[in-house]
Amino acid sequence: MKVFTVDVAKCNGCFNCQLACKDEHATNDWRPYAAPQPEIGHFWLKLRENVGGTIPKVRIHYVAELCNHCENAACAGACPNGAIYRRDDGLWLIEPEKCVGCGKCREACPYGAIYYNDELNICQKCTGCAHLLDNGYALPRCVEACPTDALGFGEESELQDFIVGATVREPESGLKPRVYYRNIPGKFIAGTVYDPIEKEVVIGAKARATIGGKTYHTVTDEYGDFWFNDLPVGKFDVVIEAAGFAPRRFEGVDTSVDVNLGDIAVDK
Protein backbone atom coordinates (compact mmCIF):
# COMPACT_ATOMS: atom_id res chain seq x y z
CA MET A 1 0.00 0.00 0.00
CA LYS A 2 1.36 3.37 -1.02
CA VAL A 3 1.71 6.42 1.22
CA PHE A 4 2.99 9.96 0.84
CA THR A 5 5.53 11.55 3.20
CA VAL A 6 6.14 15.27 3.79
CA ASP A 7 9.20 16.49 5.69
CA VAL A 8 8.31 20.11 6.41
CA ALA A 9 11.87 20.91 7.55
CA LYS A 10 13.15 20.15 4.05
CA CYS A 11 10.61 22.29 2.19
CA ASN A 12 11.99 25.59 0.88
CA GLY A 13 8.67 26.88 -0.45
CA CYS A 14 9.66 26.67 -4.11
CA PHE A 15 6.09 25.68 -5.15
CA ASN A 16 7.45 23.17 -7.69
CA CYS A 17 5.08 20.51 -6.37
CA GLN A 18 1.99 22.67 -6.80
CA LEU A 19 3.09 23.76 -10.26
CA ALA A 20 3.98 20.21 -11.34
CA CYS A 21 0.55 18.96 -10.32
CA LYS A 22 -1.05 21.73 -12.36
CA ASP A 23 1.21 20.99 -15.32
CA GLU A 24 0.36 17.31 -15.17
CA HIS A 25 -3.41 17.65 -14.91
CA ALA A 26 -4.65 21.05 -16.09
CA THR A 27 -6.22 20.56 -19.53
CA ASN A 28 -4.66 17.07 -19.85
CA ASP A 29 -7.07 14.20 -20.30
CA TRP A 30 -5.98 11.16 -18.29
CA ARG A 31 -9.29 9.30 -18.44
CA PRO A 32 -10.18 6.81 -17.08
CA TYR A 33 -8.01 8.05 -14.17
CA ALA A 34 -9.06 11.71 -14.34
CA ALA A 35 -10.68 14.10 -16.76
CA PRO A 36 -8.83 17.37 -17.50
CA GLN A 37 -8.48 19.71 -14.55
CA PRO A 38 -9.63 23.27 -15.27
CA GLU A 39 -6.88 25.82 -15.81
CA ILE A 40 -7.87 27.88 -12.77
CA GLY A 41 -9.40 27.23 -9.38
CA HIS A 42 -8.17 23.71 -8.59
CA PHE A 43 -5.26 22.87 -6.28
CA TRP A 44 -5.09 19.11 -6.02
CA LEU A 45 -1.86 19.82 -4.17
CA LYS A 46 -1.86 23.10 -2.27
CA LEU A 47 1.27 24.46 -0.68
CA ARG A 48 0.07 26.24 2.44
CA GLU A 49 2.23 29.14 3.58
CA ASN A 50 2.28 29.66 7.34
CA VAL A 51 3.58 33.04 8.50
CA GLY A 52 4.01 33.47 12.25
CA GLY A 53 4.98 36.38 14.51
CA THR A 54 5.33 40.06 13.71
CA ILE A 55 8.20 42.02 12.17
CA PRO A 56 11.04 41.60 12.89
CA LYS A 57 10.40 38.24 14.64
CA VAL A 58 8.76 36.38 11.78
CA ARG A 59 9.10 32.78 10.66
CA ILE A 60 7.60 31.07 7.64
CA HIS A 61 7.10 27.43 6.86
CA TYR A 62 5.27 25.64 4.10
CA VAL A 63 3.11 22.53 4.25
CA ALA A 64 2.12 20.60 1.12
CA GLU A 65 -1.49 19.44 1.42
CA LEU A 66 -3.22 16.98 -0.89
CA CYS A 67 -5.80 14.22 -0.72
CA ASN A 68 -4.82 11.94 2.16
CA HIS A 69 -5.95 8.76 0.41
CA CYS A 70 -7.53 7.92 3.75
CA GLU A 71 -7.91 4.42 5.12
CA ASN A 72 -11.55 5.29 5.97
CA ALA A 73 -12.34 7.59 3.05
CA ALA A 74 -15.44 9.60 3.93
CA CYS A 75 -15.71 10.79 0.33
CA ALA A 76 -16.24 7.26 -0.97
CA GLY A 77 -18.95 6.49 1.56
CA ALA A 78 -20.80 9.68 0.67
CA CYS A 79 -20.95 9.11 -3.08
CA PRO A 80 -24.44 7.90 -4.02
CA ASN A 81 -23.20 6.66 -7.38
CA GLY A 82 -20.27 4.47 -6.30
CA ALA A 83 -17.94 6.66 -8.36
CA ILE A 84 -15.10 6.68 -5.81
CA TYR A 85 -13.05 3.52 -5.69
CA ARG A 86 -9.86 2.31 -4.09
CA ARG A 87 -7.07 0.70 -6.06
CA ASP A 88 -5.00 -2.21 -4.79
CA ASP A 89 -2.16 0.22 -4.06
CA GLY A 90 -4.39 2.21 -1.68
CA LEU A 91 -5.03 5.25 -3.90
CA TRP A 92 -8.60 6.56 -4.06
CA LEU A 93 -9.86 7.74 -7.46
CA ILE A 94 -13.06 9.44 -8.60
CA GLU A 95 -14.23 7.80 -11.78
CA PRO A 96 -15.04 10.69 -14.16
CA GLU A 97 -17.60 8.71 -16.14
CA LYS A 98 -19.58 7.73 -13.03
CA CYS A 99 -19.45 11.07 -11.17
CA VAL A 100 -22.67 13.08 -11.54
CA GLY A 101 -21.30 16.18 -9.83
CA CYS A 102 -23.67 16.09 -6.84
CA GLY A 103 -20.88 17.34 -4.54
CA LYS A 104 -21.67 14.92 -1.70
CA CYS A 105 -18.03 13.72 -1.58
CA ARG A 106 -16.83 17.29 -1.39
CA GLU A 107 -19.09 17.98 1.57
CA ALA A 108 -17.93 14.79 3.29
CA CYS A 109 -14.18 15.36 2.97
CA PRO A 110 -12.96 17.31 6.04
CA TYR A 111 -9.66 18.12 4.32
CA GLY A 112 -10.99 20.21 1.45
CA ALA A 113 -9.27 17.89 -1.00
CA ILE A 114 -12.09 17.71 -3.56
CA TYR A 115 -12.80 20.38 -6.18
CA TYR A 116 -15.75 20.92 -8.43
CA ASN A 117 -15.17 21.12 -12.17
CA ASP A 118 -18.00 23.29 -13.44
CA GLU A 119 -17.08 22.81 -17.10
CA LEU A 120 -17.54 19.04 -16.85
CA ASN A 121 -19.95 19.01 -13.89
CA ILE A 122 -17.87 16.51 -11.93
CA CYS A 123 -15.82 16.41 -8.72
CA GLN A 124 -12.07 15.94 -8.94
CA LYS A 125 -9.02 15.50 -6.70
CA CYS A 126 -5.47 14.13 -6.53
CA THR A 127 -5.22 10.77 -8.23
CA GLY A 128 -1.80 9.93 -6.86
CA CYS A 129 -0.85 10.28 -10.51
CA ALA A 130 -2.02 6.70 -10.95
CA HIS A 131 -1.83 7.17 -14.74
CA LEU A 132 1.94 7.58 -14.37
CA LEU A 133 2.40 4.77 -11.86
CA ASP A 134 0.62 2.37 -14.23
CA ASN A 135 2.93 3.39 -17.04
CA GLY A 136 6.31 2.68 -15.52
CA TYR A 137 6.89 5.82 -13.46
CA ALA A 138 7.92 5.25 -9.84
CA LEU A 139 6.77 8.63 -8.54
CA PRO A 140 3.85 11.03 -8.90
CA ARG A 141 4.71 14.34 -10.59
CA CYS A 142 4.71 16.43 -7.40
CA VAL A 143 7.16 14.11 -5.64
CA GLU A 144 9.36 13.84 -8.69
CA ALA A 145 9.45 17.65 -8.98
CA CYS A 146 10.50 18.30 -5.37
CA PRO A 147 14.17 19.39 -5.41
CA THR A 148 14.80 18.85 -1.70
CA ASP A 149 13.17 15.45 -1.16
CA ALA A 150 10.66 17.08 1.17
CA LEU A 151 8.02 14.95 -0.54
CA GLY A 152 8.19 11.19 -0.67
CA PHE A 153 6.03 8.36 -1.96
CA GLY A 154 6.35 4.63 -1.66
CA GLU A 155 5.42 1.41 0.03
CA GLU A 156 4.15 1.87 3.55
CA SER A 157 6.26 -1.08 4.72
CA GLU A 158 9.45 0.53 3.37
CA LEU A 159 8.79 3.97 4.86
CA GLN A 160 8.36 2.91 8.48
CA ASP A 161 11.38 4.95 9.61
CA PHE A 162 9.52 8.07 8.53
CA ILE A 163 6.02 6.98 9.51
CA VAL A 164 6.71 5.92 13.09
CA GLY A 165 6.47 9.13 15.10
CA ALA A 166 5.09 11.15 12.18
CA THR A 167 1.81 13.05 12.34
CA VAL A 168 -1.17 13.30 10.00
CA ARG A 169 -3.52 16.21 9.39
CA GLU A 170 -6.37 16.36 11.90
CA PRO A 171 -6.17 12.76 13.13
CA GLU A 172 -9.39 13.38 15.11
CA SER A 173 -11.30 13.05 11.83
CA GLY A 174 -11.00 9.29 12.33
CA LEU A 175 -10.41 8.82 8.60
CA LYS A 176 -6.82 7.55 9.09
CA PRO A 177 -5.06 9.79 6.58
CA ARG A 178 -2.14 8.26 4.68
CA VAL A 179 -0.07 11.37 4.02
CA TYR A 180 2.49 11.49 6.84
CA TYR A 181 4.15 14.67 8.10
CA ARG A 182 7.29 15.34 10.09
CA ASN A 183 8.82 18.50 11.50
CA ILE A 184 5.77 20.76 11.44
CA PRO A 185 7.09 23.48 13.76
CA GLY A 186 5.36 24.23 17.03
CA LYS A 187 4.70 27.82 18.10
CA PHE A 188 7.28 30.35 19.23
CA ILE A 189 7.52 33.14 21.78
CA ALA A 190 10.25 35.68 21.06
CA GLY A 191 11.35 39.12 22.15
CA THR A 192 14.26 41.54 22.56
CA VAL A 193 15.50 42.66 25.97
CA TYR A 194 17.07 46.11 26.34
CA ASP A 195 18.25 48.63 28.89
CA PRO A 196 16.37 51.90 28.18
CA ILE A 197 18.85 54.05 30.15
CA GLU A 198 22.01 52.80 28.46
CA LYS A 199 20.08 52.28 25.18
CA GLU A 200 21.72 48.88 24.78
CA VAL A 201 20.42 45.37 24.35
CA VAL A 202 20.90 43.04 27.29
CA ILE A 203 22.94 39.99 26.43
CA GLY A 204 22.65 36.80 28.47
CA ALA A 205 19.31 37.63 30.15
CA LYS A 206 17.56 34.47 31.29
CA ALA A 207 14.07 33.84 29.97
CA ARG A 208 11.76 31.10 31.12
CA ALA A 209 8.32 30.12 29.91
CA THR A 210 6.09 27.94 32.09
CA ILE A 211 2.95 26.01 31.29
CA GLY A 212 1.26 23.42 33.51
CA GLY A 213 4.35 22.68 35.60
CA LYS A 214 6.69 22.42 32.61
CA THR A 215 9.32 25.14 32.16
CA TYR A 216 11.30 26.03 29.05
CA HIS A 217 14.55 28.00 29.38
CA THR A 218 16.49 30.22 27.00
CA VAL A 219 18.96 33.12 27.09
CA THR A 220 19.18 36.36 25.08
CA ASP A 221 21.82 36.34 22.36
CA GLU A 222 24.26 39.04 21.25
CA TYR A 223 21.34 41.05 19.81
CA GLY A 224 19.33 40.81 23.03
CA ASP A 225 16.94 38.39 21.33
CA PHE A 226 15.40 35.28 22.86
CA TRP A 227 13.36 32.60 21.14
CA PHE A 228 11.35 29.78 22.65
CA ASN A 229 10.80 27.42 19.73
CA ASP A 230 8.54 24.47 19.06
CA LEU A 231 6.13 25.20 21.89
CA PRO A 232 2.74 23.55 22.33
CA VAL A 233 -0.42 25.65 22.07
CA GLY A 234 -1.44 27.03 25.47
CA LYS A 235 -1.09 29.91 27.88
CA PHE A 236 2.45 30.52 29.14
CA ASP A 237 3.83 32.64 31.95
CA VAL A 238 7.07 34.23 30.76
CA VAL A 239 9.70 35.72 33.07
CA ILE A 240 12.81 37.65 31.97
CA GLU A 241 15.63 38.00 34.48
CA ALA A 242 18.96 39.76 34.01
CA ALA A 243 21.63 40.40 36.62
CA GLY A 244 21.24 43.89 38.08
CA PHE A 245 17.75 44.41 36.58
CA ALA A 246 14.26 43.95 37.95
CA PRO A 247 12.50 40.93 36.43
CA ARG A 248 9.77 41.36 33.79
CA ARG A 249 6.75 39.08 33.79
CA PHE A 250 4.15 38.31 31.11
CA GLU A 251 1.18 36.21 32.16
CA GLY A 252 -1.06 34.11 29.93
CA VAL A 253 0.96 34.46 26.74
CA ASP A 254 -1.26 32.66 24.25
CA THR A 255 0.53 30.42 21.73
CA SER A 256 -2.50 29.68 19.61
CA VAL A 257 -0.43 31.95 17.33
CA ASP A 258 3.33 32.68 17.25
CA VAL A 259 4.09 35.52 19.65
CA ASN A 260 6.55 38.40 19.37
CA LEU A 261 6.63 40.12 22.77
CA GLY A 262 8.51 42.97 21.10
CA ASP A 263 11.16 45.17 22.74
CA ILE A 264 11.17 44.53 26.48
CA ALA A 265 12.69 47.25 28.65
CA VAL A 266 14.28 46.14 31.91
CA ASP A 267 14.92 48.61 34.73
CA LYS A 268 17.82 48.64 37.18
Ligand code: SF4
Ligand atom coordinates in the same frame (compact mmCIF):
# COMPACT_ATOMS: atom_id res chain seq x y z
S1 SF4 B 1 -8.69 13.33 2.04
FE1 SF4 B 1 -10.85 13.61 1.54
S2 SF4 B 1 -10.96 13.16 -0.65
FE2 SF4 B 1 -9.05 12.29 0.08
S3 SF4 B 1 -9.55 10.15 0.64
FE3 SF4 B 1 -9.72 11.38 2.51
S4 SF4 B 1 -11.90 11.91 2.58
FE4 SF4 B 1 -11.48 11.27 0.47
Ligand code: SF4
Ligand atom coordinates in the same frame (compact mmCIF):
# COMPACT_ATOMS: atom_id res chain seq x y z
S1 SF4 C 1 0.10 12.80 -6.86
FE1 SF4 C 1 -0.30 13.76 -8.86
S2 SF4 C 1 -2.40 14.44 -8.70
FE2 SF4 C 1 -1.72 14.06 -6.61
S3 SF4 C 1 -0.92 16.02 -5.86
FE3 SF4 C 1 0.81 14.92 -6.72
S4 SF4 C 1 0.94 15.62 -8.86
FE4 SF4 C 1 -1.07 16.17 -8.10
Ligand code: SF4
Ligand atom coordinates in the same frame (compact mmCIF):
# COMPACT_ATOMS: atom_id res chain seq x y z
S1 SF4 D 1 8.56 21.02 -4.32
FE1 SF4 D 1 9.31 20.32 -2.35
S2 SF4 D 1 10.60 22.01 -1.57
FE2 SF4 D 1 9.33 22.84 -3.24
S3 SF4 D 1 7.50 23.64 -2.22
FE3 SF4 D 1 6.98 21.54 -2.81
S4 SF4 D 1 7.50 20.29 -1.00
FE4 SF4 D 1 8.51 22.30 -0.76
